[in-house]
Each structure stands twice: as C-alpha cells, then as structure tokens.
Amino acid sequence: MKITFLNTLKKRVFLFTIGDILLISLSIWAAFLLRFDGDIPQKYLSLMRNFILLVNISTIPVFYYFRLYHFSWGFIGVSELSRLIKAIIGDFILIGTILFFLRENIFLGFPRSVFSISAFLVFLTCGGIRFSKRAVEELFKKPSSGKKILIVGAGSAGEQLLRNILSEAKDSYNLTGFIDDNLTKQGISIHGFRVLGTTKSIPSIVKEFNVERVIIAIPSATGDDISRIYKLCHQANVSVSMVPRISELLDRGISLSQIRNIQPEDILGRDTIKLDTTQITKHLKDKCVLVTGAAGSIGSELSKQIAGYEIKELLLIDKEETALYELSGKIEKFMKEKGRTKKLSFYLTDIRNKTDIERIFNEKQPDIIFHAAAYKHVSVLEKEIIEGVLNNIEATVQLAKITMASKSKQFVYISTDKAVNPTSIMGTTKRVGELLVKSLVDQNLAAFISVRFGNVFGSRGSLIPILEKQIKEGGPVTITHPECLRYFMTIPEAVQLILNASALGKNGNLYILDMGNPLKVEDIAKKLIEFYSNGETKDKINIEYIGLRPGEKLVEELHYEYENLKRVNDSKLFLVTDRNSSIGKDKLLEGIDELINHAKLYDKDRVIEKLKELVPEYKSPSL
Numbered sequence: 001m002k003i004t005f006l007n008t009l010k011k012r013v014f015l016f017t018i019g020d021i022l023l024i025s026l027s028i029w030a031a032f033l034l035r036f037d038g039d040i041p042q043k044y045l046s047l048m049r050n051f052i053l054l055v056n057i058s059t060i061p062v063f064y065y066f067r068l069y070h071f072s073w074g075f076i077g078v079s080e081l082s083r084l085i086k087a088i089i090g091d092f093i094l095i096g097t098i099l100f101f102l103r104e105n106i107f108l109g110f111p112r113s114v115f116s117i118s119a120f121l122v123f124l125t126c127g128g129i130r131f132s133k134r135a136v137e138e139l140f141k142k143p144s145s146g147k148k149i150l151i152v153g154a155g156s157a158g159e160q161l162l163r164n165i166l167s168e169a170k171d172s173y174n175l176t177g178f179i180d181d182n183l184t185k186q187g188i189s190i191h192g193f194r195v196l197g198t199t200k201s202i203p204s205i206v207k208e209f210n211v212e213r214v215i216i217a218i219p220s221a222t223g224d225d226i227s228r229i230y231k232l233c234h235q236a237n238v239s240v241s242m243v244p245r246i247s248e249l250l251d252r253g254i255s256l257s258q259i260r261n262i263q264p265e266d267i268l269g270r271d272t273i274k275l276d277t278t279q280i281t282k283h284l285k286d287k288c289v290l291v292t293g294a295a296g297s298i299g300s301e302l303s304k305q306i307a308g309y310e311i312k313e314l315l316l317i318d319k320e321e322t323a324l325y326e327l328s329g330k331i332e333k334f335m336k337e338k339g340r341t342k343k344l345s346f347y348l349t350d351i352r353n354k355t356d357i358e359r360i361f362n363e364k365q366p367d368i369i370f371h372a373a374a375y376k377h378v379s380v381l382e383k384e385i386i387e388g389v390l391n392n393i394e395a396t397v398q399l400a401k402i403t404m405a406s407k408s409k410q411f412v413y414i415s416t417d418k419a420v421n422p423t424s425i426m427g428t429t430k431r432v433g434e435l436l437v438k439s440l441v442d443q444n445l446a447a448f449i450s451v452r453f454g455n456v457f458g459s460r461g462s463l464i465p466i467l468e469k470q471i472k473e474g475g476p477v478t479i480t481h482p483e484c485l486r487y488f489m490t491i492p493e494a495v496q497l498i499l500n501a502s503a504l505g506k507n508g509n510l511y512i513l514d515m516g517n518p519l520k521v522e523d524i525a526k527k528l529i530e531f532y533s534n535g536e537t538k539d540k541i542n543i544e545y546i547g548l549r550p551g552e553k554l555v556e557e558l559h560y561e562y563e564n565l566k567r568v569n570d571s572k573l574f575l576v577t578d579r580n581s582s583i584g585k586d587k588l589l590e591g592i593d594e595l596i597n598h599a600k601l602y603d604k605d606r607v608i609e610k611l612k613e614l615v616p617e618y619k620s621p622s623l
Contacts, residue, residue: 027121062091092119146172153217154180176209203236216242227267283503290315290366293373295323301495316346351395378551381425389599392429415452424551441508449505453513454487475541485555487515514572
C-alpha cells in the first residue's frame, strides 16, 4: 500500500509539474504578445525562447521548495495563497538578478516591461489553476446533510476547525455559521460562512437555523466565558462542546479529534496561561526522559506533553498495569498521528524495586528524571504511616542515589503545598523530599530541583471527582468547612509550568507555581451543583459540613514565612531565593536513614518522632 501511495504521489507531482511548465511558457508568450500588441518582432523570438527556458529552470525548483505540489487543491486557502505569492516574488527576484548579469549577451535588448508582465501572468495562471478546483466546488457545492453546527469563535482556531470539517467531515457536519463577540467581525465571511452574531444571540440563532450542536473554538476562553456560553446553550436546548484550552494543546493545531465535552474545570478554572515553549523545546531536544508515577494524574499529563517535544526517548515507570497500558497506547497513537520517530518504553515496576530501577538506568541512561511517583491521599497516609515513609521518602532517596551514580543531567522532584507547615504524614514526607533534594546540590553533576504546587482539577480521588459523584447521586454534597480555601490549577497548566521550571532550573532551586488566588471549596461545590443540575435540581441538592478530617488544613499555604519569592521572567513561576533549614545537611541525611530504618522495622512511634525532628513545623491534631 505504501509503494502504491508513493507511486500515486510521484505521478501527481509529475503531471502538475508538466502543467506548470506549459502555463509558465504560455504566460511568457502572452507577456510578449501584450508588450508588442499581438505582433512579436522576429528579433525578439530568440529572447522569448531564452526567457521561457530561464523562468522554467528557476520557477519549478522554487515551487518545489515552497511545497506548492503538496497541498490539496480542493481546500486551498490563505496560507497556500501566501506560499504562492512568496514563491513567485522570490523566484522573480532571482530571475531579475540573472537577467542583470546576462544583460550584455544572452538577454541583450530584453524588454523590461515583459519581466513584470510575466510575473503577473505566472501568478495568475499558476495560481488560477490551483484555485480552480476550490472555485468550482464552491460554485456547485451541495448542501451538507450532516448535523447542523455553530462555531463560537471566528479566530484562528475557528478557521482551523472549519478547514478540518471541510476536508474530513463535510458529510457529517453542516456548518450554519460563526458566532463572535468581536463587533468588527460581524457579517464577515470565512471560507464562505458568515459571522451571524454575538454569543448573546446564540438562543435565537439556534432556533432560527435548527442548530443541533455548538462548538466553542476559543482556546484562550476564561472559565467565566465558557460558563456563560454553556448557560446560553442550555437555554437554547442545544448540545455544546469545545476545542482544547491553550494549556491542553500538545501542539498548536486544532482538529476534529480534539473536540471534547465541557468539563467542570473549564468553568471553575481561572484564565489559561500562555507559555513560551521555546526554552522547553531546547531543554528537551534529543534527551532521554524518564517519568516515575507515569500513569498518575500528573505523571500521565507530563508524559503526554513531553511526547510532543523532539526528545530522543520517553521512559514510563508505574506499578499500575491497566493505567500504564492505557497511557502507553494513547502516547503511541499520538506519536503516530504526528509522525514522531522517538522511542517509547514503559516499565511495569515499583520505584522501590532497586534492582529494576538500576537496570533501567543502566540500559537507557536517562538524561532527565521527573519524579512524580508518590502516595498523595492525606486521609489514607494518616493511617498508613509506614507505607507513606517508605514510598514517599525511601524511594526518593533510592532514586536520587541511582541518578547520582548515572550520567543523568537533571532530577525534578514534584512536591506539594501540603509540604508547607505540614499537618499530615503526606505533607511531611513531601517536605522531607524537598529537604533531601536541596541537600544533594553539591554532591553530583546532575541538577536537583523541586517544584511545589497546590491542588489540580480532576486528579483521581481529589475534591472535584468526589463532589461530582455526590451531585450525580442526588446529594448531599459534603465539604469540611464553609471557610475552607484551596489553591487550584488544571493538570495541563501545572505540567506546562513543571516543564518550564525544568528548562529554567538550576541546581538546588525550588520553584513554586503561581496558583492565583485560593478558591472557597463551598463556592466550587455551588458552581458544580449548578453545572450538573442545569438549573433544574440545584435547590434539591444540599451542602453538608462535616468538619476537617485528620491531617487536613482549613487554609493551604504555598510557602513558609521565611521563604522569599522572586517571579521568574514575568512567568507563572516563583523562585524561592531564601530557604532556611533548621537542620544541617549531614544531620538531615543521617536522620533520613534512621527514619527509613524505623519504618522498615514498622516502629510507628519512632517514625513519627523522627519525622518531627526532621520537620519541626510538623503538627498533626491526629497524633
């Protein structure tokens, strides 16, 4: 099949090349006819032949360079027109230069006006033939019998989405038009489809044109924007979906396969971040990258986004078989769709398995390690203290030592706001991890950095999924306290900033993500009730206050009082520039070893005692 495709492509390009040679020759002949009023003098015929030969020898390679033989003529648009214009301008600058140097011999007496007329006619004929198929299809196109849709957003994303529909699904979707709140766009046409009104007019337009689906094509839309559009669509009794947010896009292309339903975090979230990926691209290029806890909420998004860069190889480690299998399948599919040639390897193992981890490092020699594996549920670790220490601390120590013994260039430790003045075992173990990473700064060539952030929307077992489940079951919705505050960020945003910190990070740095303002859990619950009830049953779902659970705080904190924060290059990252530890490096490492030994002996009391020594700020009402 591949050979057949290549043969067909070669035949197509060959025929189009012959066509261009004929059109170019005819254009130059016509230019001479126009110049001499239809009667070309005999002495200019040899000049015409030489010029036809020169233009063909120059133009065909230039057209190949600008890939004018590699796009679909049925869906030619502004970008293709731009390429054609650039190709002809560049080509005739080259031809003009050659004419200048050969003006005294081969092209002696060449009429200058023919040059400009020829350029115009080549553009007209070669461009016209390329636009002809599109023009004929537009003239005689039949109305689609597919589902009637309305695209909200007449910008770049909306235009890309329309192009995808025209090329891939014109029989499945029948576009009615666009909606946009930009008043200067009202009434304009995009590929023949008009902007029909603003978002306020969605209900009336849906009713007038019998629209069956609305697609929001605004990647930079805020939570309030999406919430408002969602309510208008519900009012119009029409289904609504959206293209990915800016933070979700692994590349900047929009396609039909990316359209998804609106999620709670789309409405709850703050303004999406806009990240310059230039430094990340440079940092990850040709690197072998390893992700621990790859099948978890953060780890899986890390893996997906890293796969979008020009890395050498991606290594995924997790002990959850099904989740790892599903993740590897998604990434393999993404790589195939994007034509990526990088390698993907996944390992079903526990990060506490020293033999396995050493084998992976010896075989693959990873350059960058993102350590996302950890037990994270506060209430669970309050009971499973020993497992929390062995998984969150011993495994980190072991992985750090293996990294130092290898040729790795960077170790990125994923931490949490619960590590600040911790009141839980989970937070305390993560704080020990931060202190450990800082202590390794001068001991190895690899850069050890930490990234600390708060809650993420939609992670498994977190607040949002729990509230969703309670609402769908009819309530009641349980929250701890009416004044409970939490910092939130979407998973794609958090991962983008982790990658940014990795690209900027120097040895020993701790970065804190700018989480914006904290949100009231009660407000989140109310918005979710409204989102899922669509205004019909929200009065029937009650909110109950159950009090703080063991290890939980009323208000989370992102940094200690003695930590000074410095914003990095106007980004959403803060560098912690002053970190004081109440315990020396040698004493810390010795204390961590003792802590691990106590945990292996299942001496719970000594473990708690040692945790309090290592992290004096640790205070838990449950212990």
